[in-house]
Amino acid sequence: MADLSGINLAMQTTFNADGSINFSAYEELIEQYLADGVHGLVLGAGTGQHPYLTEQECNKLYEIGIKRINGRCNVICQTSALNVDEVIRRSKHAEANGADALMVLPPYFEGPTDDDGLFSFYEELDSAIKVDVVGYNIPQSTGIAVSVPLLLRLAELPSFNYIKDSGGDMTTHQQYLQTSVKVLNGADTIAPFAFMGGAVGAIQGTANYMPKEAVKLYNLIKEKKLEEALELWKLMLPSVLLLWTGNYLPMVLKAAHLRGYGTGNLRKPLRAISAQEELALKEAIAPLLK
Template identity: 70%
Template structure:
């Protein structure tokens, strides 16, 4: 079982103005994030605009990313797809190039939504690979909620050891923590509270624009320095509330660009923030300038 505790940064994919992937900046970003102390990088995350990347582009990103990262931190690859054969093909490829774990969405578009159907989906993937599977609970996007009962059942599979919970319901999150699964928080705005509740780590899109602060927050909570953690959290929260309530990925990559990480570009059909949204984002980022951890 992989050790995925800590800050697993859901990494952006840097694009050129024409929508092509800028692999040079991708590698530079990997170095910046690793130097900031993150414990893992999630390649092809939702924040990395996975739905708008081709399978070949994902494979190339993962190959380049895994090689660049080496053994400096964990490598997590998203291998989600709607077609079952494609999920397995992507997963096997990611495993072959050195991924430590795979993040896989449930069959989110008119697929099975019942517990038996979801279990069968992950069981087939589990039988095809030999590294950790991170299930993904994000019902606001998939329309599928992973029940506590289903999660406990999924942990009987050989490789299903983790769940990323992005729902933002702390009650369910704590119920997850009572199972034998290892839990990773995925809701930006509940991060500090999930860590205090005992979640082992996070998969965090917002960390793209504040990797140093994210690592510092984790370190403070791990050390039991909750008052200091909450003081840091006060400076982080305005921008996290903004990205969570606005267009998430365009907000994150623009915030990252403003703080020196990436190009700020998105791939169609996503669009950049409007001028008034951009101004509001910059205001929300302002508290991070006070007491910088860099």
């Protein structure tokens, strides 16, 4: 089983102004994040605008990214898709290229929502690959909540060793922590409390614009320097709250660009933030460490 502890940055995809992928900027950004000490990178993450990337584009991102990273941190590839055969095809490709783990959403659009149907989906994936699968609980986006009884069943599958919990419900989060599945927090607003409660790490979108702070927060809590950690959290929280209650993805990319990470460009149908949103964003990120 791969050790996915720590901050796994849900990496943005670097686009040119016309919406094409800038692979040179992508490799440069990987080097920046590695220099900032992240423990892992999630390629093709939701923050990387995965729904708007083709399968071929994702495969190329994984090939280039894994080669560039070259074992210097963990690599998690999102291989989610609506068609099961496509999920397996994407997953096998990422595995063959050296991914340490695969992040896979449940079949999120008019697919099965019952526990038996969801279990069958992950069971079929498990039979096709050998690397770890990171399940994904994000009911606010998929309409599907991974129940605790389902997670207990999924834990029996050899590959299903992690779950990313982006639900933000601390009760469910703590129930997950009672199982044998290792929990990665995905709800940035509860990050320090998830780490204190036993989450082994995070898959974090806001780390795109504050990678050093995210890593430092995790390390301080791991070192049990809780007072210092919560002082740092006070500086991080304004922007996290703004993004999680507002125009999340475009704001993440804008904040990252303002702090020197990435191109700041979006792919349609996403749209740039307004002047008013940008002003609020600049105020929210102002307290962050330089």
